[in-house]
Amino acid sequence: MEQSTLTLNKIILAAVAAVLLIVIIPLAMKSKDNTVEKTEKASMTLNKLTPEEERVIIHKGTERAFTGEYEHNKEAGTYICRQCNAALYSSEDKFESGCGWPSFDDEIPGAVARKLDADGSRTEILCASCGGHLGHVFEGEHLTDKNIRHCVNSISMKFIPKGQEVTTEKAYFAGGCFWGTEHLLKRFPGVVSTRVGYMNGHTKNPTYKQVCEGNTGHAEANEIVFDPTKTSYEDLAKYFFEIHDPTQVNRQGPDIGEQYRSAVFYTDEKQKQIAEKLVDQLKAKGYKVATELAKADTFYEAEQYHQDYYTYTGKEPYCHVYQKRF
Ligand SMILES: [Zn+2]
Numbered sequence: 001m002e003q004s005t006l007t008l009n010k011i012i013l014a015a016v017a018a019v020l021l022i023v024i025i026p027l028a029m030k031s032k033d034n035t036v037e038k039t040e041k042a043s044m045t046l047n048k049l050t051p052e053e054e055r056v057i058i059h060k061g062t063e064r065a066f067t068g069e070y071e072h073n074k075e076a077g078t079y080i081c082r083q084c085n086a087a088l089y090s091s092e093d094k095f096e097s098g099c100g101w102p103s104f105d106d107e108i109p110g111a112v113a114r115k116l117d118a119d120g121s122r123t124e125i126l127c128a129s130c131g132g133h134l135g136h137v138f139e140g141e142h143l144t145d146k147n148i149r150h151c152v153n154s155i156s157m158k159f160i161p162k163g164q165e166v167t168t169e170k171a172y173f174a175g176g177c178f179w180g181t182e183h184l185l186k187r188f189p190g191v192v193s194t195r196v197g198y199m200n201g202h203t204k205n206p207t208y209k210q211v212c213e214g215n216t217g218h219a220e221a222n223e224i225v226f227d228p229t230k231t232s233y234e235d236l237a238k239y240f241f242e243i244h245d246p247t248q249v250n251r252q253g254p255d256i257g258e259q260y261r262s263a264v265f266y267t268d269e270k271q272k273q274i275a276e277k278l279v280d281q282l283k284a285k286g287y288k289v290a291t292e293l294a295k296a297d298t299f300y301e302a303e304q305y306h307q308d309y310y311t312y313t314g315k316e317p318y319c320h321v322y323q324k325r326f
Pocket of ligand 1: 041
């Protein structure tokens with residue numbers, strides 16, 4: 001599909017969704033038990049915060065310079081989100097900047113979202129999984145070869161020494177516009193981080209424009225890193241089948257084209273068998289499942305502006321809603 005047509009479709013749908021929301025929200029507000037709230041909030045397990053942690057992480061405060069516990073920490077390990085445990089930074093990317101806060105010149109792929117700060121000039125950084133405030137990111141200071149400084153509040157993170165990190169697994173799903181599926185999948189308990197990208201096509205390093213033109217064979221896909229001690233691949237895959245419509249062929253709602261097909265790209269035989277079992281269960285319930293099951297090929301990460309699209313833009317997804325199917 002042409003990008004312009006796609007954009008137009010999205011705008012029209014967003015407008016329709018906005019009108020619906022104006023009607024629906026006042027009704028939903030009356031009931032604490034509405035599905036939207038359940039899917040958006042209750043499905044993510046967050047750690048309880050102290051008042052000082054809350055001041056920084058929720059209310060976007062800043063801890064006093066030179067006071068944080070990790071400023072000079074040189075131990076090898078991983079820095080995770082204080083609020084949701086998502087892995088954010090590796091000690092390998094930490095450097096001494098002298099600025100008074102822990103500094104990193106790189107992030108764990110997909111773990112950190114960026115947003116124009118309320119002050120209108122700086123770039124705020126947030127945990128891509130829970131939206132917790134981390135600090136700010138600066139470029140062009142020439143402090144390291146990468147020329148980037150993530151200036152992070154110690155209190156927004158928790159340090160896990162090397163060897164004590166949780167071993168994670170990956171899952172790959174495609175179910176229409178990857179903005180919407182990512183927005184919902186990253187809220188699932190046990191999901192550590194997510195990225196959007198292009199998979200299982202026949203060209204190398206595709207761009208969004210090429211994929212939208214529909215000739216590369218790629219699907220808009222999500223890479224999900226999850227903690228197998230908190231969730232299983234089966235529970236995650238079930239949830240995937242419930243946040244998109246697996247009966248639609250080469251489309252998902254308003255988005256039409258092979259790149260919007262429903263697919264599970266399995267990484268091993270175990271994932272394949274689970275996906276087959278779930279498809280069989282859905283078929284037994286009468287769903288004409290169109291989901292492609294295929295071995296995961298190369299995952300090409302999409303352009304930065306597609307990552308955590310809804311967190312970054314503050315918009316709400318129009319294309320995916322949770323519907324119980326199992
Ligand atoms: Zn978080």
